[in-house]
Amino acid sequence: AQSVTQPDIHITVSEGASLELRCNYSYGATPYLFWYVQSPGQGLQLLLKYFSGDTLVQGIKGFEAEFKRSQSSFNLRKPSVHWSDAAEYFCAVGLWNFNKFYFGSGTKLNVKP
Amino acid sequence: NAGVTQTPKFQVLKTGQSMTLQCAQDMNHNSMYWYRQDPGMGLRLIYYSASEGTTDKGEVPNGYNVSRLNKREFSLRLESAAPSQTSVYFCASSEDRMNTEAFFGQGTRLTVV
Numbered sequence: 001a002q003s004v005t006q007p008d009i010h011i012t013v014s015e016g017a018s019l020e021l022r023c024n025y026s027y028g029a030t031p032y033l034f035w036y037v038q039s040p041g042q043g044l045q046l047l048l049k050y051f052s053g054d055t056l057v058q059g060i061k062g063f064e065a066e067f068k069r070s071q072s073s074f075n076l077r078k079p080s081v082h083w084s085d086a087a088e089y090f091c092a093v094g095l096w097n098f099n100k101f102y103f104g105s106g107t108k109l110n111v112k113p
Numbered sequence: 114n115a116g117v118t119q120t121p122k123f124q125v126l127k128t129g130q131s132m133t134l135q136c137a138q139d140m141n142h143n144s145m146y147w148y149r150q151d152p153g154m155g156l157r158l159i160y161y162s163a164s165e166g167t168t169d170k171g172e173v174p175n176g177y178n179v180s181r182l183n184k185r186e187f188s189l190r191l192e193s194a195a196p197s198q199t200s201v202y203f204c205a206s207s208e209d210r211m212n213t214e215a216f217f218g219q220g221t222r223l224t225v226v
Contacts, residue, residue: 009153034214043117043203043217044156051212090155094214100171101146101205101215105155 006104021076023091032094033074086111119218126194134189136204143209145187149200194225
């Protein structure tokens, strides 16, 4: 069965520090991969997506993610975190041929001043 | 652009009551989805619809019914609400092609007492 694992439930970083959020997936082929962000009380906003090609993808708000096939991972990174980045982040897998998207359990990011 | 619109935003139900959550999208998408979000469990797919007139079960369909009224609208019905259905419900839509993501509504926070 397909699954998406985000091993870190909560992460706290200081403002200005770098950030890496981990995501691993389990699927027989290379799926389509996404990172979404959810601010409190809001819906989900797409940060970035990977379908094929260059394994390092750039997104909005200064985020980037790297697809590593050998590790079945799609980790999200940001070189310098801002207080406004405090939110919950979800990794997702898209299975186009089945019209489905599967989500990880999320990582809550807290930013210390 | 309105995108995906959900109503209501908040609802409190008594156990055994019924209600319908409404969702409409104005992006001419074929595929629509209903997810529930629970703490520590991410988003789980309840039902999805690949096109007008078709619906399929997702991971957690028990206790729910859906209707794809037309291409724009996809409703979720709770026939006899239970406390276990207390959750935040998200509707989403996507295009019917490979390199696409899901677009989300703002969510409905439902409490069953």
